[in-house]
Amino acid sequence: MRVFTRAGVVKLQRKKSGMERQELEQRFRHNLLQHCGISCGQRLLVAVSGGSDSVALLRLLHRCIRPLGLQLVVAHLDHGLRPASGADAVFVARLAAGLGWPAVFGFASVAQQAQQQRLGLEEAGRQARYDFLYQQAHRLGCAAILLGHQQEDQAETLMLRLLRGTAVSGLAAMAWRSGLLARPLLDCGRDELLSFLALESQDYVTDASNAELCFSRNRLRHQLWPQLQQEHPGLSRRLAQLAQRVAVEEDYWQQQLQPLLLQLEPLSEGFRLSLERLRPLHPALRARLLREVLRWLRGDVQGLAAGHYAQLETLVQAADFQGVCCLPRAVVVRTRTALEFLRRLPVPEQDVEECAIPGPGRYPLPGGWLEINQVPATAAADDRCRIYLSSQDLRWPLQLRSARPGDRLAPLGMEGHKRLKDLFVEWRLERQQRWQTPLLCQQERVLWVVGYRRSRLLLPQPHEQWVWRVDFQAVAPKSR
Numbered sequence: 001m002r003v004f005t006r007a008g009v010v011k012l013q014r015k016k017s018g019m020e021r022q023e024l025e026q027r028f029r030h031n032l033l034q035h036c037g038i039s040c041g042q043r044l045l046v047a048v049s050g051g052s053d054s055v056a057l058l059r060l061l062h063r064c065i066r067p068l069g070l071q072l073v074v075a076h077l078d079h080g081l082r083p084a085s086g087a088d089a090v091f092v093a094r095l096a097a098g099l100g101w102p103a104v105f106g107f108a109s110v111a112q113q114a115q116q117q118r119l120g121l122e123e124a125g126r127q128a129r130y131d132f133l134y135q136q137a138h139r140l141g142c143a144a145i146l147l148g149h150q151q152e153d154q155a156e157t158l159m160l161r162l163l164r165g166t167a168v169s170g171l172a173a174m175a176w177r178s179g180l181l182a183r184p185l186l187d188c189g190r191d192e193l194l195s196f197l198a199l200e201s202q203d204y205v206t207d208a209s210n211a212e213l214c215f216s217r218n219r220l221r222h223q224l225w226p227q228l229q230q231e232h233p234g235l236s237r238r239l240a241q242l243a244q245r246v247a248v249e250e251d252y253w254q255q256q257l258q259p260l261l262l263q264l265e266p267l268s269e270g271f272r273l274s275l276e277r278l279r280p281l282h283p284a285l286r287a288r289l290l291r292e293v294l295r296w297l298r299g300d301v302q303g304l305a306a307g308h309y310a311q312l313e314t315l316v317q318a319a320d321f322q323g324v325c326c327l328p329r330a331v332v333v334r335t336r337t338a339l340e341f342l343r344r345l346p347v348p349e350q351d352v353e354e355c356a357i358p359g360p361g362r363y364p365l366p367g368g369w370l371e372i373n374q375v376p377a378t379a380a381a382d383d384r385c386r387i388y389l390s391s392q393d394l395r396w397p398l399q400l401r402s403a404r405p406g407d408r409l410a411p412l413g414m415e416g417h418k419r420l421k422d423l424f425v426e427w428r429l430e431r432q433q434r435w436q437t438p439l440l441c442q443q444e445r446v447l448w449v450v451g452y453r454r455s456r457l458l459l460p461q462p463h464e465q466w467v468w469r470v471d472f473q474a475v476a477p478k479s480r
């Protein structure tokens with residue numbers, strides 16, 4: 001049996017720590033090259049707050065990159081939220097200078113920006129930070145912006161998304177690489193990074209706001225997380241691994257989506273996707289496709305919840321074709337053969353004053369204008385902003401007005417009549433929009449809920465050579 005003296009134990013511990021550091025460095029280098037797509041010789045912007053994670057990031061880079069010929073520029077933004085924030089900038093400046101790397105600094109008045117843009121402090125800070133980092137990366141010709149998010153951050157992000165009701169793809173949490181942003185520490189534990197810093201005799205700053213419980217992430221970190229960790233040791237690691245697996249699967253789904261997205265038919269205000277293509281898809285693939293189309297249309301999918309996707313699924317499966325689904329910033333209209341994904345029309349700012357339309361011409365509306373012309377009957381189909389009316393059955397004058405309680409519509413695509421009030425609820429139109437949406441009527445009968453649905457009335461007959469074309473052009477309200 002070997003007996004170790006105290007000095008021997010210390011020596012052994014040092015050896016173990018040295019080996020752990022070596023393993024951490026190897027993993028870090030692998031993450032940098034394989035997961036984050038960094039190539040030899042590139043210039044990188046390293047975002048350093050002065051906290052333990054980003055300081056560890058900088059020190060790891062400093063140790064690992066010499067053989068790779070990478071150049072670093074350190075970047076720090078002072079959010080101006082704490083009296084001591086200037087001291088963090090000084091700390092980062094000294095650290096960068098000590099390691100021999102250039103550094104850039106910025107200042108943002110985050111509290112003011114949060115007030116102006118009606119954002120929470122966390123969100124405003126994030127926006128200001130990313131604006132600053134992107135600007136600097138472009139100005140300095142950097143190939144990537146490296147961030148110090150680590151395993152616990154990843155697990156917290158996944159958990160917060162879960163608690164807020166994410167789609168499955170949201171469980172992928174933060175990506176190793178997303179555009180310019182790269183996160184090479186995603187599989188490194190906080191304790192592992194702290195041990196590394198201790199071994200390097202490197203200090204770091206502690207941000208007092210990280211302990212403030214007004215931020216949801218901090219509440220999770222300090223209140224819920226310790227309890228969960230106690231019950232389920234290794235939870236952070238397992239959640240971060242789950243995020244990685246979901247990311248790989250999402251990559252697979254993206255590949256499956258590509259050929260389907262090529263089948264999207266562009267419209268002037270959105271896209272059309274035929275039911276023939278949508279219906280045979282597996283529901284999982286269909287849900288992702290619908291989500292992706294909405295992302296294309298709106299630029300993001302914020303504010304869309306599971307209930308919205310369930311509504312779209314109902315539209316796809318419905319036998320009749322009168323459906324409309326109003327979503328935040330988008331409207332999806334079901335036609336006989338397709339779903340049309342359209343940008344939301346601007347909400348009119350006032351009711352439409354009732355006016356008579358004595359004949360063809362152009363008529364102003366609060367939210368735009370309406371134009372009626374006689375045109376040769378062609379195969380042209382109605383859409384949300386254009387309908388064709390029979391010239392044989394139309395009797396002038398028509399009327400334009402806002403909806404009234406008691407109005408009914410005989411929606412094209414289904415039998416019978418429906419109360420507009422019920423249709424508005426079914427379409428999820430906001431209250432304000434319900435009674436300000438213009439209606440085109442003939443003798444009190446609704447022909448068209450402008451911008452949404454037409455009725456079966458006055459459909460052009462097959463033998464007609466000329467028909468009336470009614471166009472609606474929406475005008476965005478002037479910003480006040």
Ligand SMILES: Nc1ncnc2c1ncn2[C@@H]1O[C@H](COP(=O)(O)OP(=O)(O)OP(=O)(O)O)[C@@H](O)[C@H]1O
Pocket residue numbers: 046047048049050051052053054055075076077078079129146147148149153207210
């Ligand atoms: N003020 C800042 N200036 C530059 N980069 C920052 C700043 N704040 C955060 N970052 C970058 O964003 C990453 C994530 O930010 P987050 O707020 O989660 O970290 P932190 O707790 O402030 O600091 P750290 O991650 O360094 O311990 C940081 O690791 C760092 O790379």
